[in-house]
Amino acid sequence: MQLCRTVLAPGARSRGPSPVGRAWLCSPGYLQPTLRSGRGARDSRFSLPITEIDRPRPSDITKSKLFQAVRSAPDMLKSDIRSFWDQGSAGEFWAVGSDAKARFLAEEKSRYQFEPFIPEFADFAAATDRVVLEIGVGMGCDHQQWARARPRHLLGTDLSWRSVAYTRERFDLFDLKSDLVLTDCESLPLASDCVDLVYSWGVVHHTPNTPQAIREIHRVLRPGGIAKVMIYHKWSLTGYMLWTRYGLLRGRPWCGLDHIYANFLESPGTKAYTVKEARQLFGQFSDVRIAIQVNYGDLLQSEVGRRHRGLLLTIAKTLWPRWLVSRLLKRQGLYLLITALK
Numbered sequence: 508m509q510l511c512r513t514v515l516a517p518g519a520r521s522r523g524p525s526p527v528g529r530a531w532l533c534s535p536g537y538l539q540p541t542l543r544s545g546r547g548a549r550d551s552r553f554s555l556p557i558t559e560i561d562r563p564r565p566s567d568i569t570k571s572k573l574f575q576a577v578r579s580a581p582d583m584l585k586s587d588i589r590s591f592w593d594q595g596s597a598g599e600f601w602a603v604g605s606d607a608k609a610r611f612l613a614e615e616k617s618r619y620q621f622e623p624f625i626p627e628f629a630d631f632a633a634a635t636d637r638v639v640l641e642i643g644v645g646m647g648c649d650h651q652q653w654a655r656a657r658p659r660h661l662l663g664t665d666l667s668w669r670s671v672a673y674t675r676e677r678f679d680l681f682d683l684k685s686d687l688v689l690t691d692c693e694s695l696p697l698a699s700d701c702v703d704l705v706y707s708w709g710v711v712h713h714t715p716n717t718p719q720a721i722r723e724i725h726r727v728l729r730p731g732g733i734a735k736v737m738i739y740h741k742w743s744l745t746g747y748m749l750w751t752r753y754g755l756l757r758g759r760p761w762c763g764l765d766h767i768y769a770n771f772l773e774s775p776g777t778k779a780y781t782v783k784e785a786r787q788l789f790g791q792f793s794d795v796r797i798a799i800q801v802n803y804g805d806l807l808q809s810e811v812g813r814r815h816r817g818l819l820l821t822i823a824k825t826l827w828p829r830w831l832v833s834r835l836l837k838r839q840g841l842y843l844l845i846t847a848l849k
């Protein structure tokens with residue numbers, strides 16, 4: 508396995524699977540299904556000993572044998588996290604339309620309408636000719652923007668079958684190319700120092716060992732490479748609202764925000780960080796910039812996640828003083844936008 512961990516030479520051009528791609532595919536991760544998208548998928552040079560599942564649709568996922576095998580993994584928390592995201596990907600509530608293409612387009616439109624700061628933060632155009640890795644692709648909307656910028660090599664990961672299947676379907680529909688791998692961000696099957704840019708939006712706070720995930724980001728980045736990562740901010744309006752609903756109104760005001768995020772926000776064990784803690788997490792990096800961003804959940808706009816519905820929320824949505832909140836409580840946003848230089 509070690510042999511496969513080849514480092515991409517600086518400036519090397521990729522024809523077929525680059526050394527990065529080979530490392531990706533030959534690493535221990537090859538035991539998991541590797542889903543390839545776009546033109547490369549039909550290239551015989553890629554016929555490595557991979558278990559290829561042909562185009563799983565999200566509805567088939569829970570029936571898949573491989574899915575069952577993955578579920579029996581010893582790490583039960585991670586298994587629960589995977590299971591949560593296998594039941595519904597982030598942003599699925601925006602994907603409405605008569606066919607798959609229409610649904611992806613609708614999701615893309617709503618995503619950037621409600622989160623216009625994503626393209627600004629990500630700076631997708633910077634991917635041109637770079638080796639880009641996205642960790643936690645979800646439905647693949649941002650991944651599609653990276654692909655459109657024509658990176659030298661695009662790699663994408665997610666722990667959830669549903670997410671990888673969605674992204675693959677999306678890439679096939681829009682004729683885009685990426686090496687998509689179902690894998691765990693705490694152990695990336697990738698050589699060290701080989702990626703120019705790592706992007707991860709709302710992912711590493713879900714994994715049990717977040718510091719390990721960030722060490723992995725640092726390891727795979729080449730010196731001078733950039734990480735763009737969004738993680739949740741502890742002192743957020745979303746946190747206070749969840750605390751009111753699940754702490755105060757349930758007669759448990761002593762419940763801390765950590766407990767609230769871990770049990771009521773999204774997948775089990777979700778974490779949120781103060782700016783100081785985020786700085787510590789990225790302590791290995793040479794330069795770290797952190798911005799706080801209010802999101803559509805803080806403003807009670809749109810759907811706020813599949814766990815949160817009901818009369819109380821409907822009333823709160825009607826009465827919420829969005830204009831005031833977005834101007835006066837800018838430092839109470841749920842998102843920490845982190846740009847870190849290796």
Ligand SMILES: C[S@@+](CC[C@H](N)C(=O)[O-])C[C@H]1O[C@@H](n2cnc3c(N)ncnc32)[C@H](O)[C@@H]1O
Nearest residue numbers: 592597643644645665666667691692708710714
């Ligand atoms: C909130 S979603 C974000 C998805 C996407 N980045 C987006 O913005 O829509 C979190 C994603 O993280 C993935 N995830 C959770 N733990 C992970 C891990 N250990 N390794 C890789 N992906 C993970 C989940 O499967 C899920 O797709």
